[in-house]
Amino acid sequence: MSGLTFTLLAEPTQRLDLSPLTPQKLAGLSAGEIEKIELGGGGDQVKVGDCFKVEGSDPETIVFEGGSKRLDWIGTDMEAGSIRVTGDAGALLGRRMTGGSIVVKGSVGPYAGSQMQDGRVEIQGDAGDLAAGPMAGELRGMCGGTLIIRGRAGERLGDRMRRGLVAALGGCGDYPGSRMIAGTIVVAGEAGRMPGYLMRRGSILLDRPPQELSPTFIESGPWFSAFASLLERHLMQEGIVDYPFLGEGPMRYVGDNAVPGKGELVISSLKV
Amino acid sequence: MQNLTVNGVIIDDTFAEAFGMRATAIIITAPSRQWALEAARSMTGFATSVIGCGCEAGVDVELSPDETPDGRPGVRVLIFAVSTDELQKQLLNRVGQCVLTSPGSACYAGLEGTEPLKLGSAMRYFGDGWQISKRLGNRQFWRLPVMDGEFVCEATTGLTKKAVGGGNLLLLAHGGAEALAAAEAGVEAMRAVPGVIMPFPGGIVRSGSKVGSKYKSLVASTNDAYSPVLRAQVASELDPDINAVLEIVIDGETDEAVAAAMRAGLKAVIDLGPERGAQRVSAGNYGGKLGKFQYHLKDLLP
Numbered sequence: 001m002s003g004l005t006f007t008l009l010a011e012p013t014q015r016l017d018l019s020p021l022t023p024q025k026l027a028g029l030s031a032g033e034i035e036k037i038e039l040g041g042g043g044d045q046v047k048v049g050d051c052f053k054v055e056g057s058d059p060e061t062i063v064f065e066g067g068s069k070r071l072d073w074i075g076t077d078m079e080a081g082s083i084r085v086t087g088d089a090g091a092l093l094g095r096r097m098t099g100g101s102i103v104v105k106g107s108v109g110p111y112a113g114s115q116m117q118d119g120r121v122e123i124q125g126d127a128g129d130l131a132a133g134p135m136a137g138e139l140r141g142m143c144g145g146t147l148i149i150r151g152r153a154g155e156r157l158g159d160r161m162r163r164g165l166v167a168a169l170g171g172c173g174d175y176p177g178s179r180m181i182a183g184t185i186v187v188a189g190e191a192g193r194m195p196g197y198l199m200r201r202g203s204i205l206l207d208r209p210p211q212e213l214s215p216t217f218i219e220s221g222p223w224f225s226a227f228a229s230l231l232e233r234h235l236m237q238e239g240i241v242d243y244p245f246l247g248e249g250p251m252r253y254v255g256d257n258a259v260p261g262k263g264e265l266v267i268s269s270l271k272v
Numbered sequence: 273m274q275n276l277t278v279n280g281v282i283i284d285d286t287f288a289e290a291f292g293m294r295a296t297a298i299i300i301t302a303p304s305r306q307w308a309l310e311a312a313r314s315m316t317g318f319a320t321s322v323i324g325c326g327c328e329a330g331v332d333v334e335l336s337p338d339e340t341p342d343g344r345p346g347v348r349v350l351i352f353a354v355s356t357d358e359l360q361k362q363l364l365n366r367v368g369q370c371v372l373t374s375p376g377s378a379c380y381a382g383l384e385g386t387e388p389l390k391l392g393s394a395m396r397y398f399g400d401g402w403q404i405s406k407r408l409g410n411r412q413f414w415r416l417p418v419m420d421g422e423f424v425c426e427a428t429t430g431l432t433k434k435a436v437g438g439g440n441l442l443l444l445a446h447g448g449a450e451a452l453a454a455a456e457a458g459v460e461a462m463r464a465v466p467g468v469i470m471p472f473p474g475g476i477v478r479s480g481s482k483v484g485s486k487y488k489s490l491v492a493s494t495n496d497a498y499s500p501v502l503r504a505q506v507a508s509e510l511d512p513d514i515n516a517v518l519e520i521v522i523d524g525e526t527d528e529a530v531a532a533a534m535r536a537g538l539k540a541v542i543d544l545g546p547e548r549g550a551q552r553v554s555a556g557n558y559g560g561k562l563g564k565f566q567y568h569l570k571d572l573l574p
Contacts, residue, residue, distance in 0.1 A: 163407060225422040226378040227415050230378075233341070
């Protein structure tokens with residue numbers, strides 16, 4: 001069985017809600033039935049067949065050929081299987097997913113990996129603001145799994161994140177790990193201002209000093225722990241970094257004492 | 273009973289009788305091989321027999337830095353007990369007193385078992401509120417602040433109910449030196465087998481026991497049939513030219529591991545020959561009525 005491929009016919013005229021197109025929701029449906037699925041998200045009634053050419057049959061492996069910043073909610077509530085997007089994707093990629101994997105070749109909009117519980121999301125381009133964060137009014141962001149952004153992440157990466165691993169390898173905007181509850185954020189590249197703003201617990205690991213360090217973080221000295229190498233090895237195994245990026249005795253800052261929090265901000269001792 | 277002779281060593285047509293046990297394993301790492309071994313030696317001390325020690329424990333293998341979770345030298349330790357509860361209690365007491373306390377140590381699961389046993393998830397309270405939980409993939413670790421930095425300890429390790437305790441070889445020799453040489457050769461060969469420990473001092477036990485005693489309060493007492501000094505007074509198993517007997521006891525993660533260790537030990541003893549080592553090899557059993565596992569020596573010959 002070949003994977004199920006949705007080839008975008010043209011740039012959509014409105015935002016599309018692609019949450020019905022996950023391996024679980026498409027299991028057992030014929031191509032004809034899939035083409036009749038309605039995609040909300042904009043003013044007009046749009047069906048899958050209006051926007052995509054549907055080929056293949058195995059919904060465990062879904063491919064979106066061509067991409068667009070208007071393709072929202074890809075992989076929402078996904079439980080298993082894989083989704084690949086050959087171009088860009090819109091907002092809320094992998095929202096609340098509990099398993100499986102998503103790979104996006106291009107860049108994505110805001111709220112990527114929002115409230116994801118488990119599984120793996122890899123974005124080869126950039127991500128918008130609030131990746132791994134909660135939507136408005138929600139009390140927690142990402143709760144598990146792995147979110148990798150190979151490009152640059154926007155502002156407030158990992159806002160209110162509770163568990164899991166987020167990596168932004170092309171830097172990130174201001175306030176990464178804002179209001180973080182727990183979990184791990186790794187940033188390689190230029191990080192914006194005030195990482196860990198109002199964080200309670202959790203770890204933020206940077207490969208270089210951020211643009212501005214919050215005055216409410218206190219220096220706790222160089223960090224020597226077996227956990228540093230455990231973490232570095234995990235990151236290398238996951239293909240996130242390819243060298244032990246923290247170096248010997250990276251500097252550790254704790255905070256945010258404005259909350260007060262018991263989080264940590266670790267800055268690599270290696271020169272970049 | 274028809275005995276075989278291999279390379280001049282008499283092999284009794286008998287079997288070792290062993291019991292099902294609960295077991296777990298942990299990996300201890302440290303800044304150097306020496307300190308990994310120190311922690312392991314400490315936590316596996318006084319763990320020769322479940323009768324008086326609560327558990328039987330020992331070092332399974334040493335691990336090179338590229339075989340451990342944190343890239344430091346380490347050892348894998350196996351711990352055996354008769355019940356899950358006792359195993360859990362012994363594990364926490366021993367890791368808490370001997371591994372947590374050892375300089376630079378860290379402690380990880382050494383077994384993926386069917387059920388978890390608490391490790392860091394119980395020891396975390398030592399952190400007094402400053403402990404940090406970290407999850408990497410599907411493994412959870414606790415970081416406890418200690419005076420030389422952080423003690424890193426995986427939350428749980430695995431339990432196996434397929435472990436076997438009490439595999440054994442009895443080595444009968446002309447004198448004490450020969451018996452010891454044979455036992456040392458046997459233990460050395462068995463140490464190369466993965467998944468087993470020989471819990472007695474240096475892997476060797478000289479006070480083998482029988483079930484029961486003339487004293488009501490004792491459940492076991494000296495194995496008089498194999499004691500050369502009682503040859504003239506009891507129904508002895510010893511021929512006139514046997515003056516010393518030593519035993520190797522083996523606990524294994526699996527039935528197969530125990531058999532492999534006994535096979536390796538038997539080969540080493542036979543290779544040593546009757547002049548320098550054992551003249552005769554036997555094994556301890558209870559007539560096949562008590563233990564679930566039987567290891568017949570004739571099936572394990574090289």
